[in-house]
Amino acid sequence: MNFYIETVGCQMNALDSELAAAQLITAGWTRMDSRKDSDLVIFNTCSVREHAEEKIYSALGRLKHWKAQKPGSVIAVMGCMAQKDKTIVFQRAPYVDVVIGPGQIDRLVELVAKARETGEQQIAVSVDRFERRDQPRLVKDSFRQFDPIRLPETRPRVFQAMLRIMFGCDKFCSYCVVPSARGPEQCRPPKDIVAEARALADQGCVELVLLGQTVNSYRYVEGEKKTRLPQLLEMIDQIPGIRRVRFVSSYPTDMTDELLQAVRDLPTSTPYLHVPAQHGDNGVLARMRRRYTVEEYKDLVDRIYATVPGAAITSDFIVGFCGETEEEFQKTVDLVKYARFKNSFIFKYSERPGNEAAKNFKDDVPESVKKRRNNELLDVQTAISAEANKAFLGQTVEILVEGPSKRESKSVAQEESLYAECDADSTPNLETNVAKEASANESSDAKDYVQLTGRTPCDRIVVFNGSTRLTGTFQKVKIVDAAPFTLFGELAE
Numbered sequence: 001m002n003f004y005i006e007t008v009g010c011q012m013n014a015l016d017s018e019l020a021a022a023q024l025i026t027a028g029w030t031r032m033d034s035r036k037d038s039d040l041v042i043f044n045t046c047s048v049r050e051h052a053e054e055k056i057y058s059a060l061g062r063l064k065h066w067k068a069q070k071p072g073s074v075i076a077v078m079g080c081m082a083q084k085d086k087t088i089v090f091q092r093a094p095y096v097d098v099v100i101g102p103g104q105i106d107r108l109v110e111l112v113a114k115a116r117e118t119g120e121q122q123i124a125v126s127v128d129r130f131e132r133r134d135q136p137r138l139v140k141d142s143f144r145q146f147d148p149i150r151l152p153e154t155r156p157r158v159f160q161a162m163l164r165i166m167f168g169c170d171k172f173c174s175y176c177v178v179p180s181a182r183g184p185e186q187c188r189p190p191k192d193i194v195a196e197a198r199a200l201a202d203q204g205c206v207e208l209v210l211l212g213q214t215v216n217s218y219r220y221v222e223g224e225k226k227t228r229l230p231q232l233l234e235m236i237d238q239i240p241g242i243r244r245v246r247f248v249s250s251y252p253t254d255m256t257d258e259l260l261q262a263v264r265d266l267p268t269s270t271p272y273l274h275v276p277a278q279h280g281d282n283g284v285l286a287r288m289r290r291r292y293t294v295e296e297y298k299d300l301v302d303r304i305y306a307t308v309p310g311a312a313i314t315s316d317f318i319v320g321f322c323g324e325t326e327e328e329f330q331k332t333v334d335l336v337k338y339a340r341f342k343n344s345f346i347f348k349y350s351e352r353p354g355n356e357a358a359k360n361f362k363d364d365v366p367e368s369v370k371k372r373r374n375n376e377l378l379d380v381q382t383a384i385s386a387e388a389n390k391a392f393l394g395q396t397v398e399i400l401v402e403g404p405s406k407r408e409s410k411s412v413a414q415e416e417s418l419y420a421e422c423d424a425d426s427t428p429n430l431e432t433n434v435a436k437e438a439s440a441n442e443s444s445d446a447k448d449y450v451q452l453t454g455r456t457p458c459d460r461i462v463v464f465n466g467s468t469r470l471t472g473t474f475q476k477v478k479i480v481d482a483a484p485f486t487l488f489g490e491l492a493e
């Protein structure tokens with residue numbers, strides 16, 4: 001039996017797709033690159049913006065015909081939209097067989113088997129945290145998955161892996177669906193995380209990305225012993241084979257000096273910090289229910305640059321949030337200029353029914369204004385990214401070679417285009433920009449070599465020519481040219 005998974009959304013979803021694939025492969029299924037010869041098609045969905053959901057429903061619409069021609073085939077919808085829409089998925093797409101929330105993916109194999117045996121629709125979603133406030137334990141347990149199976153072949157690159165350290169989110173930003181789609185914040189025990197990191201290292205993993213919606217809020221208490229992210233980073237630093245560790249996404253108020261010092265001092269920690277600011281105006285931040293002021297955020301930026309040499313900070317921004325005036329928007333522009341982010345992911349506000357912003361405020365910024373502000377902010381950020389990249393000219397940096405560039409490798413292009421989709425309605429996708437910049441910089445005398453990409457410790461993409469055998473190794477590269485999203489280098493021995 002063959003299966004195909006299509007993934008949109010954030011890295012949480014990318015990881016869940018890997019874990020789902022690992023379960024299916026362990027149960028005897030074979031993964032395919034397209035739905036053509038598949039018996040099971042899985043959509044791993046995202047609800048963060050309306051556009052992401054509409055795209056899934058139209059993709060499901062296109063599958064109706066496919067399913068009609070393939071008796072016995074199964075369509076499964078998993079991820080945040082499955083959790084949010086529940087049986088609405090069956091109403092909007094009656095030919096869907098399985099709906100499974102992100103807290104239930106360990107039941108995927110079982111539900112698919114049941115759907116095949118009985119021909120009946122199957123659903124497994126977590127308990128709604130707003131409906132069952134009286135049963136916090138029940139809610140938490142229903143959002144948790146234990147001991148995921150990790151298989152190297154489910155990763156885009158064997159030598160890089162994501163590792164979840166916590167589930168859910170308790171910050172309740174007014175615009176966001178994640179606290180309901182992913183449930184309450186729950187941190188995994190350090191020993192489970194370390195065991196999984198070791199297993200990944202044994203599989204040849206040299207780079208780990210620790211995942212959590214507010215990853216730097218990580219906190220695990222066991223008797224007298226309290227483990228926070230700095231201690232966890234120390235434990236992972238001790239694991240033989242692990243060379244680079246980064247963590248996403250950080251919440252501004254939980255970025256302690258202790259954590260910044262750990263990032264600076266631990267040999268495996270890399271100076272890359274994704275700390276979404278969301279906005280540059282205090283009134284808007286308050287309406288968004290972010291728990292800091294712009295002054296506090298700027299202070300954080302200062303602390304990061306003062307503590308961590310060569311730090312690269314990245315951010316997310318929402319433009320056109322309810323009631324955002326031109327003046328308020330300009331404060332976001334000011335913040336981008338102040339913080340000199342490596343890059344920013346910019347999103348147009350999208351109202352999500354039922355959450356606090358939808359209840360209390362009007363989505364009153366016209367689409368054309370949202371679009372203009374998005375482009376304006378992007379232009380400011382791109383100029384800053386270009387300048388920061390220029391500063392690398394002449395420097396020699398150590399990169400982890402990821403493999404042939406998008407221009408060289410169709411399979412890489414395919415795999416990345418799936419992850420890219422979630423951003424299609426906002427910032428032009430980074431990989432697309434790199435591919436464009438890389439083709440423009442193409443060298444014609446590279447017959448024996450292919451164009452490769454790698455990443456610096458601060459997560460900048462470097463394009464250079466070299467043998468594909470370098471994939472997965474660390475190399476020193478001298479930077480000879482720079483575009484806003486790409487550095488171009490030459491192997492330095």
Ligand code: SAH
Pocket residue numbers: 048049175176177178212213214249250276278316317318347348349350351352
């Ligand atoms: N937990 C992460 C972000 C998760 S969602 C964090 O807090 O940093 C990823 C990004 O999507 C957010 O940072 C935000 O910029 C954007 N986003 C979330 N809800 C949105 C909405 N309703 N409309 C537009 N963008 C949204």
Ligand code: SF4
Pocket residue numbers: 169170171172173176177178179213214251
């Ligand atoms: Fe959403 Fe805010 Fe939680 Fe991030 S911190 S997932 S934006 S509620």
Ligand code: F3S
Pocket residue numbers: 008009010011012013045046047048079080177178181182
């Ligand atoms: Fe991620 Fe989208 Fe869910 S951004 S957590 S997949 S709503």
